[in-house]
Amino acid sequence: MAVCIxxxxxxxxxxxxxxxxxxxxxVPAPYLDACxxxxxxxxxxxxxxxxxxxxxxxxxxxGHVCRRWIRRTDAGYLEAAARNLLxxxxxxxxxxNEPHRVSSRFFSLAQFYQLCHRFLVARGLxxxxxxxxxxxxxxxLALSTFPEVIRRLVDLSLLRGxxxxxxxxxxxxxxxxxxxxxxxxxxxxxxxxxxxxxxxLLYLKSLLxxxxxxxxxxxxxxxxxxxATDIVxxxxxxxxxxxxxxxxxxxxxxxxxxxxxxxxxxxxxxALNAALPPKSRVENSSxxxxxxxxxxxxxxxxxxxxxDRGVSYIYVQVLMEAMRFDYLRRHSPQGPEGxxxxxxxxxxxxxxxxxxxxxxxxxxxxxxxARAVFRRVLSSVLLDVERSAWMSDLIRQNAKVEVGSxxxxxxxxxxxxxxxxxxxxxxxSSSALSLFPGLxxxxxxxxxxxxxxxxxxxxxxxxxxxxxxxxxxxxxxYDAASHSLRVPEAVRREPIxxxxxxxxxxxxxxxxxxxxxELLRAAVxxxxxxxxxxxxxxxxxxxxxxxxVTRDVLTQVAFLRYDQCVNALALRAMNVSIERPRDKETxxxxxxxxxxxxxxxxxxxxxxxxRRASNWHSFxxxxxxxxxxxxxxxxxxxxxxxxLPEDQKPEPVNFKSGAAVPARVTCxxxxxxxxxxxxxxxxxxxxxxxxxx
Numbered sequence: 001m002a003v004c005i006x007x008x009x010x011x012x013x014x015x016x017x018x019x020x021x022x023x024x025x026x027v028p029a030p031y032l033d034a035c036x037x038x039x040x041x042x043x044x045x046x047x048x049x050x051x052x053x054x055x056x057x058x059x060x061x062x063g064h065v066c067r068r069w070i071r072r073t074d075a076g077y078l079e080a081a082a083r084n085l086l087x088x089x090x091x092x093x094x095x096x097n098e099p100h101r102v103s104s105r106f107f108s109l110a111q112f113y114q115l116c117h118r119f120l121v122a123r124g125l126x127x128x129x130x131x132x133x134x135x136x137x138x139x140x141l142a143l144s145t146f147p148e149v150i151r152r153l154v155d156l157s158l159l160r161g162x163x164x165x166x167x168x169x170x171x172x173x174x175x176x177x178x179x180x181x182x183x184x185x186x187x188x189x190x191x192x193x194x195x196x197x198x199x200x201l202l203y204l205k206s207l208l209x210x211x212x213x214x215x216x217x218x219x220x221x222x223x224x225x226x227x228a229t230d231i232v233x234x235x236x237x238x239x240x241x242x243x244x245x246x247x248x249x250x251x252x253x254x255x256x257x258x259x260x261x262x263x264x265x266x267x268x269x270x271a272l273n274a275a276l277p278p279k280s281r282v283e284n285s286s287x288x289x290x291x292x293x294x295x296x297x298x299x300x301x302x303x304x305x306x307x308d309r310g311v312s313y314i315y316v317q318v319l320m321e322a323m324r325f326d327y328l329r330r331h332s333p334q335g336p337e338g339x340x341x342x343x344x345x346x347x348x349x350x351x352x353x354x355x356x357x358x359x360x361x362x363x364x365x366x367x368x369x370a371r372a373v374f375r376r377v378l379s380s381v382l383l384d385v386e387r388s389a390w391m392s393d394l395i396r397q398n399a400k401v402e403v404g405s406x407x408x409x410x411x412x413x414x415x416x417x418x419x420x421x422x423x424x425x426x427x428x429s430s431s432a433l434s435l436f437p438g439l440x441x442x443x444x445x446x447x448x449x450x451x452x453x454x455x456x457x458x459x460x461x462x463x464x465x466x467x468x469x470x471x472x473x474x475x476x477x478y479d480a481a482s483h484s485l486r487v488p489e490a491v492r493r494e495p496i497x498x499x500x501x502x503x504x505x506x507x508x509x510x511x512x513x514x515x516x517x518e519l520l521r522a523a524v525x526x527x528x529x530x531x532x533x534x535x536x537x538x539x540x541x542x543x544x545x546x547x548x549v550t551r552d553v554l555t556q557v558a559f560l561r562y563d564q565c566v567n568a569l570a571l572r573a574m575n576v577s578i579e580r581p582r583d584k585e586t587x588x589x590x591x592x593x594x595x596x597x598x599x600x601x602x603x604x605x606x607x608x609x610x611r612r613a614s615n616w617h618s619f620x621x622x623x624x625x626x627x628x629x630x631x632x633x634x635x636x637x638x639x640x641x642x643x644l645p646e647d648q649k650p651e652p653v654n655f656k657s658g659a660a661v662p663a664r665v666t667c668x669x670x671x672x673x674x675x676x677x678x679x680x681x682x683x684x685x686x687x688x689x690x691x692x693x
Contacts (some may be wrong), residue, residue: 007391008444014316014642015656016284016380024522027471030358030610030613030614031613031614031615032610032613032615032616032619033505034197034619034622034623036468037501037502038150039498039499039501039502040498040501040502040503042498043494043495043498043502043506044169046494046495047506047626047629047630048054049068049631050065050068050069050633051064051065051068051083051262051629052065052067052068052220052485052497054066055067056502056682057681057683058678058681058682058683059621060374060634061628061632061668061671061681062142062421062663062664062667062668063486063637064355064629064631065629065636065667066469066632066635066636066663066667067154069142069635069636070636071640073164073282073638074638075199075638076371076635076636076638076663077143077633077635077637078474078475078491078496078593078634079635079637080479081474081490081491081493081495081496082472082473082474082488082490083159083337084471084490085363085489085490085493086337086340086341086344086472087228087337087340087519088304088362089340089344089358089362090117090336090340092361092362092509093109093110093114093358094110094113094114094117094162096110096111096324097110097247103585105351105354105357105618106357106361107426108351108426108427109347109351109354109358111427111640112346112347112350112427112443113343113344113346115427115431115433115436116325116342116346116347116436116437116440117339117340117343118327118341118433119325119329119433119436119677120325120329120332120339120342120343120399121329121339122329125326125329125433125434126216126434127206127207127210127326128210128213128432129432130323130326130436130437130438131214131319131323131432131437132214133208133322133435133437133441134211134318134319134438134439135214135218135317137318137319138215138218140152140311140314140315140318141292141312141315142311143309143311145309145365146260146262146263146303146304146311147262147263147264147267148265148315149303149304149309149310150260150267150268150271150300151267151270151271151274152314153165153166153168153314154166154168154271154274154275155183155271155274155275156318157169157316157449158170158272158276158452159275159445159448159449159452160441160444160445160448160450161349161447161451162317162318162321162441162444163183163185163186163442164185164302164314164317164318164392164473165184165185165238165299165303165310165314165317166180166182166183166184166185166296166300166643167182167183167184167186167270168180168181169181169275169451169455170280170451170452170455170456171289171455171456172455172456172557173289173457173458174457174478174555175457176503178400178455179287179288180272180276180282180286180288180289181248181285181288181289181290181291181294181458182259182289182290182291182293182296182414183290184241184242184244184291184292184296184299185242185299185317187238187242187243188200188231188232188235188316188317188320189235189236190239190243191317191320191324191334192320192324192327192328193323193327193331196331197232197236199226199327199331199603200232200235201229201232201326202234202328203330203331204228204316205228207230207316207319207326208226208227209230211226211319212226214612215451219286219481220618222650224473225312226312226315226316227312230312231312231313231316234303234310234313235313235478236504236643237302238299241295241298241299242295244292244295245292245380246291246292247291247292247293247294248289248290248291248292248538249289249290249293249496250287250288251282251285251287251289251290251293251358252286252287252288253265253268253269253284253286253287253288254284255280255288255290255293256268259293259296259297259300260297260300260301260304261301263304263388267285269282269284269327271415276452277452280452280455293682299648303600307528309592310464311427313369316565317490317654320440321436321441322438322440324358324526324539325342325346325436325437326437326442328342340382343360346440348448349440349444349447350440350443350444351425351443352450352451353445356367356469359489359688360455363489363493366492366494366497366498366499368445369498369499369500370408370410370492370497370511370618371408371410372500372507373497373507373512373515373524374408374485374487374515375509375601376508376512376602376605376606377508377515377516377519377598377599377606378403378406378519380516380598380601380604380605381516381520381523381597381598382403382404383601384520384594384598384601385399385400385403385523385607386400389692389693390535390555390558390559390692391691399422399524401515401525402483402522402523403519403522403523405483406483406484406485406519406522407484407485408484408485408487408488409482409485409486410481410487410489410492417464417664419551419648420531425443425446425584427439428588438636450454459687469488470486470488471488472488473486473490474489474490474491475488475514476488476491476515476518476578477518478518478519478521478522480522483522485515485519486520487511491510491511491514494691495513497511503605503623503626504524504606504607504623505603505623505624505627505630506626507628508597508599508600508602508603508606508627509626509628509629509630509631509633510630510631510633510634512536512599512602512603513595513596513599513631514625514634515599516594516598516599516602517591517592517595518591518595519598520590520591520594520595521591522596524586524590558585558692558693559590559692560586560693561693562587562590562690562692563578563580563587563655565690566578566589566593566669566673566690569669569672569673569690570653570665570669571671572667573668573672574665574669576652576653576662576665577653578650578652578653579651579654579655580651580652580654587655588654589655589669590692592666592669592670593669593670593673593690594654595670596631596670596671596673596674596690597670597673597674599627599631600627600674600676601625603624607620607623621680624677625680625681628671628680631667631671632667632668632671632672634666634667634668635663635664635667636667639662639663653665672686673689673690674689675688675689
């Protein structure tokens with residue numbers, strides 16, 4: 001019995017010892033693999049080939065990062081991303097030449113694009129060959145009364161998609177409600193040539209000379225008079241009205257009779273219902289959308305008072321709807337990228353669903369990576385707001401609500417209204433190039449008929465994000481009107497943004513930095529002290545108002561000290577001064593400096609769980625260096641800096657002036673305000689960071 005007890009105790013001690021051994025044994029720390037995927041190795045190679053290791057980063061970090069880039073290209077880092085997007089789209093569309101390899105609709109899209117591109121780079125085309133198509137519009141010149149003109153304007157806009165003085169569309173304001181939307185048309189300057197009235201005048205003289213000769217063959221001595229100078233003067237007169245600020249409102253349709261003198265409600269209804277499909281026709285009780293009714297009224301009454309009721313101008317507008325491509329063929333200052341942009345816009349305008357079809361085929365690869373970066377940066381901005389000592393509790397809470405509800409706007413493939421397998425229009429890219437303007441008009445008219453049958457769902461707040469200019473842009477921007485962050489396609493592609501298996505420092509150093517800057521703009525708004533002066537105007541609240549005014553003063557003092565600190569930093573490090581912010585305005589450089597800090601904090605938080613790794617120190621050092629280099633890449637761009645006379649001091653740097661800000665300043669100032677930057681490159685002791693306190 002005693003032996004059994006002893007054996008049991010020995011077993012118990014052995015088991016306890018084993019348990020104690022395993023309990024006290026340290027789990028081996030993980031080892032962080034910095035770069036193993038093919039995507040990561042590609043990202044590392046992209047960065048390494050730009051960095052000039054012969055330049056000491058502590059002595060000239062901008063040269064260390066940007067010198068090779070500046071020597072290789074004539075564009076900024078972000079501008080080059082937009083150029084590369086256009087180049088890749090052009091190459092991909094021009095490679096489509098076998099109809100059995102793609103859908104019918106996509107093949108039609110590619111064929112039309114190719115024809116457009118060949119047209120824009122062609123030489124020796126004759127105006128007379130292009131103008132034959134427009135003989136069907138000669139009857140416009142015979143209109144004699146303004147109700148007749150209104151009827152034709154409605155027909156052009158609704159049935160043919162040609163917006164001259166008016167832009168009338170059938171839109172779906174909700175899934176169940178369809179309404180007419182009356183907007184302003186587009187001037188000739190808007191259609192083709194914002195930057196050169198003289199070039200427009202010269203082109204119109206050639207165009208109208210050829211048109212007059214064509215009209216003479218048909219009408220003889222009764223041909224109408226078309227004067228290019230008169231057309232340009234009229235265009236210059238109405239242009240400010242057509243670009244005036246938007247003011248879209250709901251009205252009863254009876255407002256139409258007040259838009260133009262001499263045209264009754266019945267005449268408007270008759271003109272509209274002649275163009276609208278039966279299920280969408282309007283009556284006296286109908287509601288419509290009108291954008292800036294006052295501007296529309298001024299434009300219509302201006303032409304209604306002319307002896308020819310504006311028909312010569314409207315006729316030239318119809319010509320230039322398609323002949324603008326000929327104008328751009330002759331005068332486009334944008335080079336190869338301009339031709340690609342023009343033909344992409346033409347394709348999207350002429351062929352329904354072509355933009356989404358193209359995005360689905362070629363783009364949108366890193367949308368999930370962009371959303372992941374957005375989430376991390378958003379969390380960091382919210383934490384930054386929480387820690388901002390200069391904010392009152394009320395303003396901090398408002399800022400958190402404001403930023404927390406910002407949405408991400410990208411350009412993803414969307415569900416097409418019609419199947420991509422649907423038969424596309426027959427287009428031969430080998431067609432005679434002179435037929436292109438007429439083909440564009442025919443395709444747009446066919447598309448417009450489809451829009452009348454199935455009106456698009458339109459939201460004013462999101463329409464801008466599906467615009468062509470957003471697609472071509474390379475700027476991430478916060479839009480207060482729609483409360484969203486715009487992230488164009490060009491910055492969601494390599495080398496700006498890589499797949500999600502690439503370490504976070506690559507994305508947070510570029511896209512994360514610009515996202516943080518714009519989200520901070522949403523948090524702080526445009527006028528910091530104004531946030532403290534929105535007090536309730538009730539009697540007996542003198543003490544509350546006094547507190548608010550005191551906070552206003554304290555905030556201005558805090559930003560004054562911050563401004564002095566930043567200016568001293570810029571003078572000490574780069575011998576430049578920073579332009580003082582205006583009263584009651586958040587300085588623009590605040591968003592740059594604090595954006596860099598916020599993006600860095602997002603990176604640090606993302607790696608918080610990895611800090612016990614055995615190689616954490618070397619891993620984190622390399623990650624920080626990559627982050628700071630990538631952030632400076634955003635500033636890389638060629639800049640011509642003219643030497644100043646010895647007795648003239650340089651103008652203070654204004655961060656709001658965009659490209660005029662020295663690239664070296666936008667790279668270095670945010671980094672020099674971060675002690676972590678100097679520590680990462682072992683540059684020695686630095687002064688404490690400037691903060692708003």
